[in-house]
Amino acid sequence: MAYALVSMVVNKLREEVYLVGDAKEEFEKLSSTLESIQALLNDAEIMQFHNESIQAWLKKFKDVVYDIEDVVNDMIPSPESESGTHDGDDRLIGNQAWACLFSVFSCCGLEDWIRLAHESWTDGDDTDNRSIRDKVRTFVSKVASQRDFARKIKQVRAKLDQIADDKSKFSFKEIHSFRGDSELDKAESQTSSLVDESQIHGRDEDRDTIISKLISGSSCEEGRIHVISIIGVGGLGKTTLAQLICNDERVKSHFHKVLWVCVSDHFNLINLTKAIIEAAGGTSPPHSRLGSLQKQLIQTLQDKLFLLVLDDVWNDDSQRWERLWLSLQRGAPGSRILVTARSEKVAFTCRDSAYMHKLKGLSDDDCWLLFSSKAFARREMKDCQELVKIGKEIVKKCKGVPLSAKVIGSTMCSKTTTQDWKDILESQTWEIPDIATGILPALLLSYYNLPVHLKQCFAYCSIFPKDHWLEKDILVKLWLAQGFIKPQGRREMESIGGEYFDELLRRSLLQDAIVYFEGVTKCKMHDLLHDLIQFITKNECCIFVNGKSDYSSVTVRHSSFIATGEMSHIPGPLCDAKKLRTLLQIRNSLINTIPDNLFQCARSLRALDFGGYDSSIKELPSSLGSLKHLRYLDLSYSKIVELPESVTHLRNLQTLKLNFCRELQSLPTGMSAMVRLRHLEIKETTELKYLPEGLGRISSLRTLSRFIVGGDGRCKIGELKRLDSLQGKLQIDHLERVASVDEAKEALLENKLQLSILSLEMSGVGEVERMENVVEALKPPLANLEQLEVWGYIGSKFPTWIGDSSFSNLVKLKLIDCNNCTQLPGLGRLPSLEYLEISTGLLKRVGSEFYGNGSGGCINLAAFPKLKHLEFKGIR
Structure with missing residues (x-):
């Protein structure tokens, strides 16, 4: 981790920051020291397992490197000033006067300063219109920034020099970085949670022994559910063996239900009870108390012959297990519980423990x-x-x-x-x-x-x-x-x-x-x-459970938190963690407020996640806009009505997730300034009725879940014109608001070659002829699209492009609530179509044209070569 961190910082210094004068000199000294230590880090990272003093030395070193990166990030140009270049070519000079000045001062060693001045002078798109005062102010600001950077680098270099001196105590050897692959090979996709039996060796005897214990025994043992345990050290394959057992036909045919629940080391009786209910096919309210959940579990398992697998059990508190056992006793006689655990003590704690299988290593x-x-x-x-x-x-x-x-x-x-x-x-x-x-x-x-x-x-x-x-x-x-x-x-x-x-x-x-x-x-x-x-990243990365962690929050850089029970606030130590870069909420914690001082303290945050099914957050402090390094923000499922306008100050933000924010009504008006935004996820934001004008200027967008067509003063469909990098799914809502064919053509939908799913949605009202022409003009990229949905179309005929054979990769097509269409397009020509769903109220018959025939009227026997699902709905 230390070697990787140094590599990233050194590369960032060289590639993203342009330095002159003292700043350049300090950076060169710093880089030299970093590289001298980097050569020893592979040995140090191995030796730390033998020597706690080396662990402490590595911790100090990584803390300083993180501090260096924070200083560097403050020097990286903001998006507004990225038009300047530093490569010394003709674009840098700009005109003959600057070329002459550069040649004169280069012999005096001042060329770096001339480049900096020229960058300040020509920065921005409105060079000719900027005043001399503004140009001078920009130059002075950049000079001051360079001096401030030099001062900060000098401070952290002093700490680094001390750490470099200390390394001599440990006699590290220089070990070159391990050779990795020059290019990554794509992994073969694994598409099933079932165990791959071809990858299991030497466990047939273990499997048969445990299965015999599970399915044998008297079926009239009222009130007793026997527990079978698989015990062994980590890595022996206890979970894999349990999966093998569950997938055996003898087990599946014997038990009515086979339930799998992963317990792990955070034993919470409410969450565990919920998990068992859900594994049995039931649903549980998010805020239920234990008593009501236990009653629901009893009803769910009543008279069912079940096998419950509790995988990876750590807790050996007999009182907790006793409370769980009370909920499991109404199952049919012969029901079993299979437990996997590392500790024999866990097995002894389980009530009615009938057999303990001690797993051994493979030959x-x-x-x-x-x-x-x-x-x-x-x-x-x-x-x-x-x-x-x-x-x-x-x-x-x-x-x-x-x-x-x-x-x-x-x-x-x-x-x-x-x-x-x-x-x-x-x-x-x-x-x-x-x-x-x-x-x-x-x-x-x-x-x-x-x-x-x-x-x-x-x-x-x-x-x-x-x-x-x-x-x-x-x-x-x-x-x-x-x-x-x-x-x-x-x-x-x-x-x-x-x-x-x-x-x-x-x-x-x-x-x-x-x-x-x-x-x-x-x-x-x-x-x-x-x-x-966790050993490698301790003190850098930590998890807070109900406000507690094994490590100090003073130097923590990346953290997540789990808040269970009645805890509804962010752990106090995290609100004071000044060096935090990641803060993630895990497992639907019930956080309802975000303290303002969190953002005032954690100015280095890159990733912030307050999303979750049970999120009660209704508003965000305006200080969120001060997080100038923030690149990832997830507020999904929250109850916010609007985002503060200060969000638009997050000029480095790459990902903004607002999925399932069902009370969100608007987005900030100044979002067009967020020029580095790549992913705007707004799925199922049902109260969001329009998007801010100017969104189309964010040409970096790769994801735009929904595009809501607006009227005057709001985001019109023409804003899609520049967004040719959109990928994945695009849902366009309220197409009835498109005023004309010319406006529809401005979207240039056909140029969005990386889209794979497109949904065109209308309210089902409007002028028939206008809507027919608008949808005809919204021809998508035919060759690449895999799924197409059309909702609420009021035209009497479908656009000509829908049945085009150029739709060579279209697998799924839905034509829903297209109630005025009396004739279907020639969909039989679509070579890859597998799923077709049609809902149109006035359809009277399905003629030969549906099969994609030419002249003659005979049914084309080669039509729909791959169709697997055909469904007609709402036919009157």
Whole structure:
């Protein structure tokens, strides 16, 4: 983590900040010191597991590097002044006078100052109209900024020099950064939460033994639900074995219901009871008390023969378990509870514990099968006999732990030479006593062999609690907000970040990937990997549970909080955390107010998340606008009616999430100034009736969930003209407000080539001929669109482009409440169409034209080659 942090800061200094004079000199000294320490960091990060003094030294070092980055971020030009350039080409000089002046002063060593003056002079689009006074003021301001930067850099450099002197105490060796892949390989998508049985080895006997205990025994044991426990150290595959058992046909046919609930280390009886109800197919009110939830659980399981899996149990409080047991006794006789846990004490605490299965490690042969399936996924073992020999020695060091074999095998997949494999086999990391640290050496090796950028992204996940579902889209946007994603030419940053996520999956550092509706991908992280990154990031990243954390908040940089029960405020320590960069609300905490001093204190915030299903937040303090470094803001599901106008001061904001803010009525009028905004998410904002004028000037937008067509003085459809970078889904509401065909054509919808889903929605009123012409003019990008919805169209005929065979990738089409249409378009020509839903009240018949026929009137037998779902609604 330290090496990755230094790399990011040094690159940012070189690429984003233009320095002159003392500031340049101080920066060069600082960079030299940083690079001298950086060469030793790989060794230091390994040795910290043996030496607490090294842990303390690394903590001090990382604190200073974070401080350096804060100073650098204050120097990065604001979006308003980004038109200036520093490359010394003809555009920099601008005219002959400046070229002459530059040539004269360059021989005196003053060319940097001349460049700075010229930048100030020509800054902005209205150079000719700016007064001399304004130009001079800009130059003086930049000079003052340079001097202030030099002063701050000198202060942090003094701290850094002391830390550099201290490093001599530890005899660090210079270890070059581990070789990573030159390019990331896309991970194969995992689309099911079911366990992949082909990746399980050596557990048949364990499975059969436990299943026999689950389905055997007397069925008349009234009032008793036997508990079967799987006990073993972390990484042995307890959860995987439980999944294997649940998916066995013997178990599925025996029990009426098989329920899976992940308990983890934050044992909360209310949340656990809710989770069991939901696993059984029920729903529970968000603010229910325990008593009412227990009654609901009893009704849900009444007379049902069930198997309840409680995965990853840590709590051994017998009183809490007794209260849970009372709710589970009405199930049918023969019901069972299967518990996975690391501690035998947990098993003994469980009431009616009938059998404890102590899970052992795999044999070397079974470990090899798991290791080789990952390590040789992209090459033939018969062609790599030397690697096979080394690999079998590596497997022995895994000591029968399947997680170790799987993760280190995934790491070896990207190692191409015999020397790479020998380096892993002979690494001193294997000698770290995992009994003392609780961290497996194989996991450490896999972490240290990550490329720098993946280390940062993976370690950042430590701010989420164990067993939390990590959503790909959210993670990528958070990584982007923190500056973890490296630009690659003109490629989209979100696409690059998506490859980072996929690569972490391929390396088995993330697992259990599931693709939900609309392509949302979620995954989890194994507990031991979570323990690893929490150790690596302790004092930098922490989780507050009901206001408490294991680490000090003084130097914390990234934090999340979980507020359960009656807690309705942000933990006090976080309100005083001056160096905070990330603050996330987790698991629908019941926060109802945001203190004003939070934003006055945490001026370095990059990511702020107060979203959640139970959010009671109704307003935001105006001081939110002072967070000039903020790049990610999530207020989804909150009860806010409007955002403060100060939000428009967040000129670096990249992501603004307002999904399901059902009471939100307006957005700030000055949003056009937010020129770096990439994602404006406003799904299901039902009270939002219009968008602010000028939104179309934010040409950086990639996501715009809804575009609400407005009338005079509000955002008209022509604002879409410049937004050609829009991606994903675009919903256009209130098309009846489009005044003319010319206005519709201004949207240039056909140029939005990266859209995959388009929804055109109208109120069902208006002039028929005008609406027919407007929708005809809104021809979308036919070749790329995958889903199209048309709602409330009042025309008597559909636009000609709907049945165009150029819609080659259209999979789903909905024509809803198009009640005046008497004839259908030729949809049979659409080669990829799988889902078709039509609702039109005046439709009398479906003729041959529907199949996309030419002349002759015969039904085209080749029509709808891929159609799977056809539904007609509302036919009168």
